[in-house]
Amino acid sequence: MDFFLLDAVANAGGAVGAGLAAMGAGIGVGQIGKGAVEAIARQPEALNDIRSNMILTAALVEGVALFAVIVGFLAMVL
Secondary structure: OHHHHHHHHHHHHHHHHHHHHHHHHHHHHHHHHHHHHHHHHHHHHHHHHHHHHHHHHHHHHHHHHHHHHHHHHHHHHO
């Protein structure tokens, strides 16, 4: 009986973890975009540098979020 409870808790934890990772990535990328738009508004001549840094940072955030989602799914499966 304890094994079934442990399996159910692992499934629930994995699902919640994957959902939180996806939500956190969305919020993080939104904050990156907000900061980039504000920086471009303050300093329009630095558009290319700000844009490239924004894209790089958003890609890193998405990579970490993908890793977290995969770990959450593995917690449900294994």
